Amino acid sequence: MSIRFPSEEWVQAFFTAINESPEYKEGGKPWTHGVTALVVNAQPEIGLPEDYGIWLDLHEGVCREAHHCSSEEAQTAPFCIFGDYARWKQVIHKELEPVKGMMQGKLKLKGNLQIIVRNVKAAQALVTCATRVPTQFLDEP
Amino acid sequence: MTYDSSLSFIFMNTTRVVFGPGSSRDVREEVRALGCTRALVVTDSVLASRTDVPGRIEKTLGDACAGVFSDVVPDSGVHIVDAGAAFARERGADCIVSVGGGSAIDTAKGIAIVLKEGGSLRDYEGFQVLKRRQTPHVAIPTTAGTGSEVTYVAVIKDHEAHQKLLFGDYNIIPDTALLDPELTVGLPPHLTAATGMDAMSHAVEAIHSQQNEPIADGLALHAIRLIAEFLPRAVADGKDLVARGQMLIASNMAGAAFSNAQVGLVHAIAHTVGARYGIHHGLANSIVMPHVVRFNGGEVAATYRPVAGAFGVGTEGLSDEACAEAVAARLSDLAARTGLPQTLSSQGVPEDALPELAEATLADASIIYNGRTVLDAEEVLGVYRAAF
Numbered sequence: 001m002s003i004r005f006p007s008e009e010w011v012q013a014f015f016t017a018i019n020e021s022p023e024y025k026e027g028g029k030p031w032t033h034g035v036t037a038l039v040v041n042a043q044p045e046i047g048l049p050e051d052y053g054i055w056l057d058l059h060e061g062v063c064r065e066a067h068h069c070s071s072e073e074a075q076t077a078p079f080c081i082f083g084d085y086a087r088w089k090q091v092i093h094k095e096l097e098p099v100k101g102m103m104q105g106k107l108k109l110k111g112n113l114q115i116i117v118r119n120v121k122a123a124q125a126l127v128t129c130a131t132r133v134p135t136q137f138l139d140e141p
Numbered sequence: 142m143t144y145d146s147s148l149s150f151i152f153m154n155t156t157r158v159v160f161g162p163g164s165s166r167d168v169r170e171e172v173r174a175l176g177c178t179r180a181l182v183v184t185d186s187v188l189a190s191r192t193d194v195p196g197r198i199e200k201t202l203g204d205a206c207a208g209v210f211s212d213v214v215p216d217s218g219v220h221i222v223d224a225g226a227a228f229a230r231e232r233g234a235d236c237i238v239s240v241g242g243g244s245a246i247d248t249a250k251g252i253a254i255v256l257k258e259g260g261s262l263r264d265y266e267g268f269q270v271l272k273r274r275q276t277p278h279v280a281i282p283t284t285a286g287t288g289s290e291v292t293y294v295a296v297i298k299d300h301e302a303h304q305k306l307l308f309g310d311y312n313i314i315p316d317t318a319l320l321d322p323e324l325t326v327g328l329p330p331h332l333t334a335a336t337g338m339d340a341m342s343h344a345v346e347a348i349h350s351q352q353n354e355p356i357a358d359g360l361a362l363h364a365i366r367l368i369a370e371f372l373p374r375a376v377a378d379g380k381d382l383v384a385r386g387q388m389l390i391a392s393n394m395a396g397a398a399f400s401n402a403q404v405g406l407v408h409a410i411a412h413t414v415g416a417r418y419g420i421h422h423g424l425a426n427s428i429v430m431p432h433v434v435r436f437n438g439g440e441v442a443a444t445y446r447p448v449a450g451a452f453g454v455g456t457e458g459l460s461d462e463a464c465a466e467a468v469a470a471r472l473s474d475l476a477a478r479t480g481l482p483q484t485l486s487s488q489g490v491p492e493d494a495l496p497e498l499a500e501a502t503l504a505d506a507s508i509i510y511n512g513r514t515v516l517d518a519e520e521v522l523g524v525y526r527a528a529f
Binding site for chain 2: 082099100102103104105106107108109110111112113114117118120121
Protein backbone atom coordinates (compact mmCIF):
# COMPACT_ATOMS: atom_id res chain seq x y z
CA MET A 1 0.00 0.00 0.00
CA SER A 2 1.33 3.42 -0.93
CA ILE A 3 1.98 6.05 1.72
CA ARG A 4 0.94 9.66 1.33
CA PHE A 5 3.85 12.09 0.83
CA PRO A 6 4.45 14.03 2.97
CA SER A 7 3.12 12.52 6.18
CA GLU A 8 4.49 11.25 9.49
CA GLU A 9 3.86 7.72 8.23
CA TRP A 10 6.00 8.44 5.14
CA VAL A 11 8.75 9.93 7.31
CA GLN A 12 8.83 6.78 9.45
CA ALA A 13 8.90 4.55 6.36
CA PHE A 14 11.80 6.65 5.05
CA PHE A 15 13.54 6.28 8.44
CA THR A 16 13.23 2.51 8.17
CA ALA A 17 14.38 2.47 4.54
CA ILE A 18 17.49 4.48 5.45
CA ASN A 19 18.44 2.19 8.30
CA GLU A 20 17.84 -0.92 6.22
CA SER A 21 19.94 0.40 3.35
CA PRO A 22 23.43 -1.06 2.88
CA GLU A 23 24.14 1.79 0.44
CA TYR A 24 23.42 4.41 3.06
CA LYS A 25 25.24 2.53 5.78
CA GLU A 26 28.35 2.69 3.59
CA GLY A 27 27.85 6.00 1.75
CA GLY A 28 26.68 7.84 4.86
CA LYS A 29 29.56 6.69 7.05
CA PRO A 30 31.55 9.94 6.69
CA TRP A 31 28.54 12.10 7.60
CA THR A 32 29.14 13.67 11.00
CA HIS A 33 27.78 17.11 10.26
CA GLY A 34 24.50 16.98 12.08
CA VAL A 35 20.84 17.14 11.24
CA THR A 36 19.61 17.62 7.71
CA ALA A 37 16.10 18.97 7.43
CA LEU A 38 13.93 18.90 4.33
CA VAL A 39 11.07 21.30 3.78
CA VAL A 40 8.27 20.77 1.29
CA ASN A 41 6.89 24.21 0.53
CA ALA A 42 3.16 24.72 1.16
CA GLN A 43 0.86 24.19 -1.80
CA PRO A 44 -2.75 24.51 -0.59
CA GLU A 45 -4.30 23.59 -3.95
CA ILE A 46 -3.03 20.01 -3.64
CA GLY A 47 -3.87 19.71 0.07
CA LEU A 48 -0.64 20.94 1.61
CA PRO A 49 -1.71 24.10 3.48
CA GLU A 50 1.57 24.63 5.35
CA ASP A 51 5.25 23.98 4.82
CA TYR A 52 6.05 20.40 5.80
CA GLY A 53 9.38 19.82 7.50
CA ILE A 54 11.20 16.49 7.81
CA TRP A 55 13.90 16.29 10.50
CA LEU A 56 16.61 13.70 9.80
CA ASP A 57 19.23 13.15 12.48
CA LEU A 58 21.88 11.41 10.38
CA HIS A 59 25.20 10.27 11.77
CA GLU A 60 27.85 7.91 10.42
CA GLY A 61 25.58 5.91 8.14
CA VAL A 62 22.66 5.72 10.56
CA CYS A 63 19.47 7.73 10.89
CA ARG A 64 19.15 8.20 14.64
CA GLU A 65 15.82 9.96 14.52
CA ALA A 66 13.28 11.17 11.98
CA HIS A 67 10.13 13.17 12.53
CA HIS A 68 7.88 15.76 11.03
CA CYS A 69 8.75 19.30 12.10
CA SER A 70 7.72 22.84 11.39
CA SER A 71 9.52 24.95 8.82
CA GLU A 72 10.84 27.11 11.66
CA GLU A 73 12.33 24.12 13.47
CA ALA A 74 13.78 22.81 10.22
CA GLN A 75 15.67 26.05 9.74
CA THR A 76 17.52 25.54 13.00
CA ALA A 77 19.25 22.48 11.50
CA PRO A 78 22.81 22.90 10.16
CA PHE A 79 21.50 21.92 6.72
CA CYS A 80 18.04 22.73 5.49
CA ILE A 81 16.86 22.03 1.97
CA PHE A 82 13.65 23.65 0.70
CA GLY A 83 11.69 22.83 -2.40
CA ASP A 84 8.30 22.93 -4.02
CA TYR A 85 6.24 19.77 -4.07
CA ALA A 86 6.93 19.10 -7.74
CA ARG A 87 10.68 19.33 -7.15
CA TRP A 88 10.64 16.81 -4.28
CA LYS A 89 8.57 14.54 -6.45
CA GLN A 90 11.28 14.79 -9.14
CA VAL A 91 13.91 13.96 -6.52
CA ILE A 92 11.99 10.90 -5.33
CA HIS A 93 11.59 9.78 -8.95
CA LYS A 94 15.36 10.30 -9.43
CA GLU A 95 14.61 12.86 -12.14
CA LEU A 96 16.36 15.65 -10.24
CA GLU A 97 19.77 15.19 -8.68
CA PRO A 98 19.60 17.19 -5.42
CA VAL A 99 23.01 18.93 -5.61
CA LYS A 100 22.40 20.04 -9.18
CA GLY A 101 18.91 21.11 -8.16
CA MET A 102 20.39 23.33 -5.44
CA MET A 103 22.81 24.98 -7.81
CA GLN A 104 20.04 25.71 -10.30
CA GLY A 105 17.64 27.08 -7.74
CA LYS A 106 15.17 24.22 -8.11
CA LEU A 107 15.95 23.38 -4.48
CA LYS A 108 17.27 25.87 -1.92
CA LEU A 109 20.03 25.03 0.52
CA LYS A 110 20.69 26.74 3.82
CA GLY A 111 24.13 25.46 4.84
CA ASN A 112 27.53 24.67 3.40
CA LEU A 113 27.29 23.24 -0.11
CA GLN A 114 30.91 22.05 -0.01
CA ILE A 115 30.06 19.66 2.83
CA ILE A 116 27.08 18.31 0.92
CA VAL A 117 29.24 17.76 -2.16
CA ARG A 118 31.90 16.02 -0.10
CA ASN A 119 29.15 13.60 0.93
CA VAL A 120 27.49 13.22 -2.43
CA LYS A 121 27.43 9.41 -2.09
CA ALA A 122 25.39 9.78 1.10
CA ALA A 123 23.00 12.14 -0.67
CA GLN A 124 22.59 9.70 -3.55
CA ALA A 125 21.97 6.82 -1.13
CA LEU A 126 19.28 8.84 0.65
CA VAL A 127 17.50 9.42 -2.64
CA THR A 128 17.66 5.69 -3.36
CA CYS A 129 16.09 5.06 0.07
CA ALA A 130 13.27 7.48 -0.77
CA THR A 131 12.55 5.58 -3.98
CA ARG A 132 12.05 2.43 -1.89
CA VAL A 133 9.17 3.96 0.05
CA PRO A 134 5.91 3.16 -1.81
CA THR A 135 4.67 6.70 -2.25
CA GLN A 136 1.27 8.18 -2.96
CA PHE A 137 1.68 11.75 -4.24
CA LEU A 138 -0.89 14.38 -3.32
CA ASP A 139 -1.27 15.60 -6.89
CA GLU A 140 -1.99 12.15 -8.29
CA PRO A 141 -5.28 10.26 -8.13
CA MET B 142 27.77 19.75 -30.46
CA THR B 143 25.08 17.18 -30.07
CA TYR B 144 22.16 17.44 -27.71
CA ASP B 145 19.63 14.70 -27.16
CA SER B 146 15.90 14.81 -26.51
CA SER B 147 16.47 14.90 -22.74
CA LEU B 148 18.08 18.36 -22.98
CA SER B 149 16.71 20.43 -20.13
CA PHE B 150 18.27 23.53 -18.63
CA ILE B 151 17.79 26.92 -17.02
CA PHE B 152 19.74 29.85 -18.46
CA MET B 153 19.96 33.06 -16.44
CA ASN B 154 21.76 36.16 -17.67
CA THR B 155 20.19 39.26 -16.21
CA THR B 156 23.07 41.74 -16.25
CA ARG B 157 22.85 44.87 -18.38
CA VAL B 158 26.22 45.09 -20.14
CA VAL B 159 27.58 48.48 -21.18
CA PHE B 160 30.76 48.23 -23.24
CA GLY B 161 33.18 50.74 -24.68
CA PRO B 162 36.31 52.76 -23.96
CA GLY B 163 35.27 55.31 -21.36
CA SER B 164 32.03 53.47 -20.50
CA SER B 165 32.91 53.69 -16.79
CA ARG B 166 32.22 57.41 -17.11
CA ASP B 167 28.54 56.44 -17.46
CA VAL B 168 28.48 55.14 -13.91
CA ARG B 169 26.40 58.00 -12.52
CA GLU B 170 23.75 57.55 -15.22
CA GLU B 171 23.71 53.81 -14.69
CA VAL B 172 23.24 54.27 -10.94
CA ARG B 173 20.33 56.59 -11.62
CA ALA B 174 18.86 54.12 -14.11
CA LEU B 175 18.60 51.68 -11.22
CA GLY B 176 16.56 54.24 -9.30
CA CYS B 177 19.39 54.94 -6.88
CA THR B 178 21.00 58.13 -5.67
CA ARG B 179 23.83 57.17 -3.31
CA ALA B 180 26.40 54.57 -4.32
CA LEU B 181 29.01 52.96 -2.13
CA VAL B 182 32.20 52.30 -4.12
CA VAL B 183 33.70 48.94 -3.13
CA THR B 184 37.26 48.34 -4.22
CA ASP B 185 40.43 46.60 -3.16
CA SER B 186 43.25 48.11 -1.18
CA VAL B 187 45.86 47.61 -3.90
CA LEU B 188 43.79 49.25 -6.61
CA ALA B 189 42.98 52.14 -4.26
CA SER B 190 46.57 52.70 -3.18
CA ARG B 191 48.38 52.14 -6.47
CA THR B 192 45.98 53.49 -9.10
CA ASP B 193 43.63 56.38 -9.54
CA VAL B 194 40.83 54.14 -10.88
CA PRO B 195 38.59 54.13 -7.77
CA GLY B 196 39.22 57.87 -7.37
CA ARG B 197 38.08 58.46 -10.93
CA ILE B 198 34.87 56.53 -10.32
CA GLU B 199 34.29 58.46 -7.09
CA LYS B 200 34.82 61.75 -8.96
CA THR B 201 32.47 60.73 -11.77
CA LEU B 202 29.78 59.78 -9.26
CA GLY B 203 30.12 63.19 -7.61
CA ASP B 204 27.45 63.77 -4.98
CA ALA B 205 25.98 60.36 -5.84
CA CYS B 206 28.98 58.76 -4.12
CA ALA B 207 28.17 57.76 -0.54
CA GLY B 208 31.78 56.79 0.18
CA VAL B 209 34.61 54.50 -0.82
CA PHE B 210 35.16 51.19 0.96
CA SER B 211 38.64 50.04 -0.01
CA ASP B 212 39.34 47.31 2.54
CA VAL B 213 38.88 44.40 0.14
CA VAL B 214 41.81 41.98 0.02
CA PRO B 215 42.35 38.78 -1.98
CA ASP B 216 40.34 35.98 -0.32
CA SER B 217 37.95 38.55 1.06
CA GLY B 218 36.33 37.66 4.35
CA VAL B 219 32.93 37.63 6.01
CA HIS B 220 34.20 40.25 8.47
CA ILE B 221 35.13 42.53 5.56
CA VAL B 222 31.70 42.14 4.01
CA ASP B 223 29.97 42.87 7.32
CA ALA B 224 32.19 45.94 7.87
CA GLY B 225 31.46 47.13 4.34
CA ALA B 226 27.72 46.77 4.89
CA ALA B 227 27.93 48.69 8.17
CA PHE B 228 29.87 51.44 6.41
CA ALA B 229 27.31 51.53 3.58
CA ARG B 230 24.46 51.80 6.08
CA GLU B 231 26.22 54.56 8.01
CA ARG B 232 26.71 56.51 4.78
CA GLY B 233 23.12 56.01 3.63
CA ALA B 234 24.07 54.07 0.50
CA ASP B 235 21.25 52.64 -1.61
CA CYS B 236 23.40 50.87 -4.16
CA ILE B 237 26.90 49.51 -4.70
CA VAL B 238 29.47 50.16 -7.38
CA SER B 239 32.24 47.57 -7.30
CA VAL B 240 35.55 48.38 -8.96
CA GLY B 241 38.24 45.74 -9.30
CA GLY B 242 38.74 42.03 -9.90
CA GLY B 243 36.81 39.06 -8.59
CA SER B 244 37.48 39.76 -4.91
CA ALA B 245 36.05 43.29 -5.06
CA ILE B 246 33.00 42.21 -7.05
CA ASP B 247 32.35 39.17 -4.84
CA THR B 248 32.71 41.29 -1.71
CA ALA B 249 30.21 43.73 -3.18
CA LYS B 250 27.77 40.86 -3.78
CA GLY B 251 28.09 39.99 -0.10
CA ILE B 252 27.61 43.60 0.98
CA ALA B 253 24.55 43.77 -1.27
CA ILE B 254 23.04 40.89 0.74
CA VAL B 255 23.80 42.22 4.22
CA LEU B 256 22.74 45.76 3.35
CA LYS B 257 19.37 44.48 2.17
CA GLU B 258 18.70 41.68 4.66
CA GLY B 259 20.60 42.77 7.79
CA GLY B 260 22.57 40.54 10.17
CA SER B 261 25.84 38.97 9.10
CA LEU B 262 26.78 37.39 5.79
CA ARG B 263 27.18 34.08 7.64
CA ASP B 264 23.38 34.03 8.08
CA TYR B 265 22.91 33.60 4.32
CA GLU B 266 25.34 30.82 3.55
CA GLY B 267 23.79 28.47 1.06
CA PHE B 268 22.36 28.24 -2.40
CA GLN B 269 19.32 30.10 -3.70
CA VAL B 270 18.00 30.97 -0.24
CA LEU B 271 17.35 34.66 -0.88
CA LYS B 272 13.75 35.53 -1.62
CA ARG B 273 14.15 38.91 -3.33
CA ARG B 274 16.55 40.98 -5.39
CA GLN B 275 19.36 42.36 -3.30
CA THR B 276 20.84 45.86 -3.17
CA PRO B 277 21.35 47.21 -6.71
CA HIS B 278 24.91 46.61 -7.90
CA VAL B 279 26.93 48.09 -10.75
CA ALA B 280 30.12 46.09 -11.35
CA ILE B 281 33.15 47.59 -13.08
CA PRO B 282 35.79 44.90 -13.68
CA THR B 283 39.42 46.01 -13.95
CA THR B 284 40.65 42.58 -15.00
CA ALA B 285 39.43 40.41 -17.87
CA GLY B 286 39.12 37.03 -16.27
CA THR B 287 36.69 36.23 -13.51
CA GLY B 288 33.48 37.21 -15.27
CA SER B 289 32.15 37.84 -11.78
CA GLU B 290 30.17 40.81 -13.09
CA VAL B 291 27.66 38.36 -14.60
CA THR B 292 27.80 35.37 -12.27
CA TYR B 293 25.49 34.29 -9.46
CA VAL B 294 28.18 33.10 -7.08
CA ALA B 295 30.33 34.85 -4.48
CA VAL B 296 33.20 33.12 -2.71
CA ILE B 297 33.94 34.68 0.67
CA LYS B 298 36.25 33.29 3.30
CA ASP B 299 35.29 32.77 6.92
CA HIS B 300 38.68 33.61 8.42
CA GLU B 301 37.58 32.47 11.89
CA ALA B 302 36.50 29.02 10.72
CA HIS B 303 39.28 28.87 8.07
CA GLN B 304 36.88 27.89 5.34
CA LYS B 305 35.64 29.35 2.09
CA LEU B 306 31.92 29.92 2.01
CA LEU B 307 29.93 29.72 -1.19
CA PHE B 308 26.99 32.01 -1.76
CA GLY B 309 25.04 31.16 -4.88
CA ASP B 310 21.86 32.98 -5.74
CA TYR B 311 20.28 34.47 -8.84
CA ASN B 312 19.36 37.45 -6.65
CA ILE B 313 23.00 38.55 -6.37
CA ILE B 314 23.83 38.72 -10.06
CA PRO B 315 24.98 42.33 -10.59
CA ASP B 316 22.39 44.52 -12.29
CA THR B 317 24.84 46.32 -14.54
CA ALA B 318 28.36 45.68 -15.82
CA LEU B 319 30.44 48.51 -17.21
CA LEU B 320 33.15 47.03 -19.41
CA ASP B 321 35.68 49.78 -19.97
CA PRO B 322 38.89 48.64 -21.70
CA GLU B 323 40.66 51.80 -20.55
CA LEU B 324 40.51 50.52 -16.97
CA THR B 325 42.46 47.36 -17.80
CA VAL B 326 45.44 48.93 -19.60
CA GLY B 327 47.44 49.16 -16.37
CA LEU B 328 47.26 45.44 -15.66
CA PRO B 329 50.81 43.99 -15.91
CA PRO B 330 51.51 41.29 -18.55
CA HIS B 331 51.70 38.34 -16.14
CA LEU B 332 48.35 39.21 -14.57
CA THR B 333 46.83 39.91 -17.98
CA ALA B 334 47.93 36.43 -19.02
CA ALA B 335 46.79 34.65 -15.85
CA THR B 336 43.39 36.36 -15.71
CA GLY B 337 42.93 35.80 -19.44
CA MET B 338 43.56 32.09 -18.99
CA ASP B 339 41.05 32.13 -16.14
CA ALA B 340 38.47 33.34 -18.66
CA MET B 341 39.62 30.63 -21.05
CA SER B 342 39.13 28.00 -18.35
CA HIS B 343 35.58 29.24 -17.74
CA ALA B 344 34.79 28.82 -21.42
CA VAL B 345 36.41 25.39 -21.80
CA GLU B 346 34.90 24.10 -18.57
CA ALA B 347 31.42 25.34 -19.48
CA ILE B 348 31.66 23.30 -22.67
CA HIS B 349 32.94 20.09 -21.08
CA SER B 350 30.48 20.41 -18.20
CA GLN B 351 27.81 17.76 -17.75
CA GLN B 352 25.41 20.68 -17.68
CA ASN B 353 26.47 22.19 -20.99
CA GLU B 354 23.70 23.53 -23.18
CA PRO B 355 23.43 25.39 -26.48
CA ILE B 356 23.23 28.96 -25.16
CA ALA B 357 26.21 28.63 -22.83
CA ASP B 358 28.10 26.66 -25.49
CA GLY B 359 27.61 29.46 -27.99
CA LEU B 360 28.92 32.06 -25.57
CA ALA B 361 31.85 29.88 -24.53
CA LEU B 362 32.92 29.03 -28.07
CA HIS B 363 33.05 32.67 -29.12
CA ALA B 364 34.89 33.54 -25.92
CA ILE B 365 37.53 30.95 -26.87
CA ARG B 366 37.91 32.48 -30.34
CA LEU B 367 38.37 35.94 -28.83
CA ILE B 368 40.83 34.83 -26.15
CA ALA B 369 42.92 32.80 -28.61
CA GLU B 370 43.22 35.86 -30.84
CA PHE B 371 43.43 38.74 -28.41
CA LEU B 372 45.12 37.48 -25.24
CA PRO B 373 48.60 37.37 -26.81
CA ARG B 374 48.03 40.90 -28.13
CA ALA B 375 46.87 42.22 -24.74
CA VAL B 376 49.92 40.64 -23.08
CA ALA B 377 52.33 41.98 -25.69
CA ASP B 378 50.91 45.50 -25.63
CA GLY B 379 48.82 46.40 -22.61
CA LYS B 380 47.75 49.65 -24.27
CA ASP B 381 46.13 47.83 -27.21
CA LEU B 382 42.57 48.96 -26.50
CA VAL B 383 41.07 46.66 -29.12
CA ALA B 384 42.68 43.61 -27.49
CA ARG B 385 41.79 44.82 -24.01
CA GLY B 386 38.20 45.37 -25.03
CA GLN B 387 37.82 42.01 -26.72
CA MET B 388 39.29 40.31 -23.66
CA LEU B 389 36.73 42.04 -21.41
CA ILE B 390 33.97 40.86 -23.72
CA ALA B 391 35.38 37.32 -23.78
CA SER B 392 35.61 37.25 -20.00
CA ASN B 393 32.03 38.44 -19.75
CA MET B 394 30.75 35.84 -22.21
CA ALA B 395 32.71 33.05 -20.54
CA GLY B 396 31.36 34.23 -17.18
CA ALA B 397 27.78 34.01 -18.39
CA ALA B 398 28.53 30.58 -19.86
CA PHE B 399 29.98 29.02 -16.74
CA SER B 400 27.51 30.72 -14.41
CA ASN B 401 24.91 28.58 -16.15
CA ALA B 402 26.78 25.47 -17.29
CA GLN B 403 29.13 25.37 -14.25
CA VAL B 404 32.79 24.43 -14.20
CA GLY B 405 34.58 21.14 -13.56
CA LEU B 406 37.80 19.40 -12.63
CA VAL B 407 40.09 22.26 -13.71
CA HIS B 408 38.50 24.51 -11.11
CA ALA B 409 38.32 21.80 -8.48
CA ILE B 410 42.10 21.40 -8.75
CA ALA B 411 42.77 25.14 -8.98
CA HIS B 412 40.70 25.80 -5.85
CA THR B 413 42.61 23.11 -3.99
CA VAL B 414 46.15 24.19 -4.94
CA GLY B 415 45.17 27.83 -4.58
CA ALA B 416 44.04 27.28 -1.00
CA ARG B 417 47.12 25.21 -0.03
CA TYR B 418 49.90 26.96 -1.94
CA GLY B 419 48.51 30.38 -2.79
CA ILE B 420 48.82 29.84 -6.53
CA HIS B 421 47.00 32.52 -8.53
CA HIS B 422 43.64 31.09 -9.57
CA GLY B 423 44.01 31.88 -13.26
CA LEU B 424 47.54 30.50 -13.35
CA ALA B 425 46.47 27.29 -11.61
CA ASN B 426 43.65 26.88 -14.11
CA SER B 427 46.07 27.47 -16.96
CA ILE B 428 48.53 24.86 -15.69
CA VAL B 429 46.02 22.04 -15.25
CA MET B 430 43.63 22.76 -18.13
CA PRO B 431 45.46 20.85 -20.90
CA HIS B 432 45.81 17.83 -18.65
CA VAL B 433 42.13 17.83 -17.72
CA VAL B 434 41.23 18.08 -21.41
CA ARG B 435 43.39 14.99 -22.09
CA PHE B 436 41.82 13.21 -19.11
CA ASN B 437 38.28 14.04 -20.19
CA GLY B 438 39.18 13.30 -23.79
CA GLY B 439 39.47 9.66 -22.85
CA GLU B 440 35.69 9.54 -22.39
CA VAL B 441 34.08 12.63 -23.90
CA ALA B 442 36.44 13.47 -26.74
CA ALA B 443 33.64 14.60 -29.06
CA THR B 444 33.05 17.55 -26.73
CA TYR B 445 36.31 19.05 -27.94
CA ARG B 446 35.64 18.99 -31.68
CA PRO B 447 33.93 22.43 -31.74
CA VAL B 448 36.51 23.75 -29.27
CA ALA B 449 39.26 22.73 -31.66
CA GLY B 450 37.36 24.54 -34.39
CA ALA B 451 37.17 27.67 -32.23
CA PHE B 452 40.95 27.51 -31.92
CA GLY B 453 41.19 27.49 -35.70
CA VAL B 454 42.11 23.82 -36.01
CA GLY B 455 40.86 22.19 -39.24
CA THR B 456 38.87 19.34 -37.76
CA GLU B 457 37.75 17.62 -40.96
CA GLY B 458 39.22 14.15 -41.05
CA LEU B 459 40.39 14.35 -37.44
CA SER B 460 39.14 11.83 -34.92
CA ASP B 461 37.45 13.14 -31.77
CA GLU B 462 40.50 12.06 -29.79
CA ALA B 463 42.77 14.02 -32.10
CA CYS B 464 40.54 17.08 -31.61
CA ALA B 465 40.87 16.76 -27.82
CA GLU B 466 44.65 16.48 -28.15
CA ALA B 467 44.72 19.49 -30.46
CA VAL B 468 42.80 21.54 -27.88
CA ALA B 469 45.19 20.51 -25.12
CA ALA B 470 48.15 21.46 -27.31
CA ARG B 471 46.64 24.84 -28.22
CA LEU B 472 46.03 25.60 -24.54
CA SER B 473 49.65 24.79 -23.69
CA ASP B 474 50.84 26.86 -26.62
CA LEU B 475 48.74 29.84 -25.56
CA ALA B 476 50.09 29.63 -22.02
CA ALA B 477 53.64 29.48 -23.38
CA ARG B 478 53.12 32.42 -25.73
CA THR B 479 51.79 34.53 -22.89
CA GLY B 480 54.71 33.65 -20.64
CA LEU B 481 52.88 31.56 -18.06
CA PRO B 482 54.59 28.74 -16.16
CA GLN B 483 53.18 25.33 -17.02
CA THR B 484 53.92 23.05 -14.09
CA LEU B 485 52.71 22.77 -10.53
CA SER B 486 56.24 22.04 -9.38
CA SER B 487 57.34 25.46 -10.62
CA GLN B 488 54.80 26.96 -8.23
CA GLY B 489 56.16 25.26 -5.14
CA VAL B 490 53.85 22.26 -4.99
CA PRO B 491 55.88 19.33 -3.56
CA GLU B 492 55.49 15.97 -5.27
CA ASP B 493 54.74 14.13 -2.04
CA ALA B 494 51.70 16.38 -1.49
CA LEU B 495 49.97 15.21 -4.66
CA PRO B 496 48.00 12.27 -3.17
CA GLU B 497 46.57 14.45 -0.42
CA LEU B 498 45.73 17.19 -2.93
CA ALA B 499 43.94 14.63 -5.10
CA GLU B 500 41.82 13.54 -2.12
CA ALA B 501 41.00 17.13 -1.24
CA THR B 502 40.04 17.90 -4.83
CA LEU B 503 37.24 15.33 -4.65
CA ALA B 504 35.55 17.52 -2.01
CA ASP B 505 35.33 20.59 -4.24
CA ALA B 506 31.83 21.39 -5.49
CA SER B 507 33.06 22.06 -9.02
CA ILE B 508 33.98 18.45 -9.61
CA ILE B 509 30.42 17.19 -9.83
CA TYR B 510 29.88 18.83 -13.21
CA ASN B 511 33.06 17.63 -14.87
CA GLY B 512 32.36 16.07 -18.26
CA ARG B 513 33.94 12.81 -17.16
CA THR B 514 32.52 11.69 -13.85
CA VAL B 515 35.24 11.60 -11.20
CA LEU B 516 34.71 9.66 -8.00
CA ASP B 517 38.17 8.20 -7.49
CA ALA B 518 41.16 10.09 -6.08
CA GLU B 519 43.51 7.90 -8.12
CA GLU B 520 42.11 9.38 -11.33
CA VAL B 521 42.59 12.91 -10.03
CA LEU B 522 46.11 12.00 -8.95
CA GLY B 523 46.89 11.06 -12.54
CA VAL B 524 45.97 14.58 -13.64
CA TYR B 525 48.08 16.09 -10.86
CA ARG B 526 51.06 13.98 -11.89
CA ALA B 527 50.69 15.04 -15.50
CA ALA B 528 50.58 18.71 -14.45
CA PHE B 529 53.41 18.38 -11.95
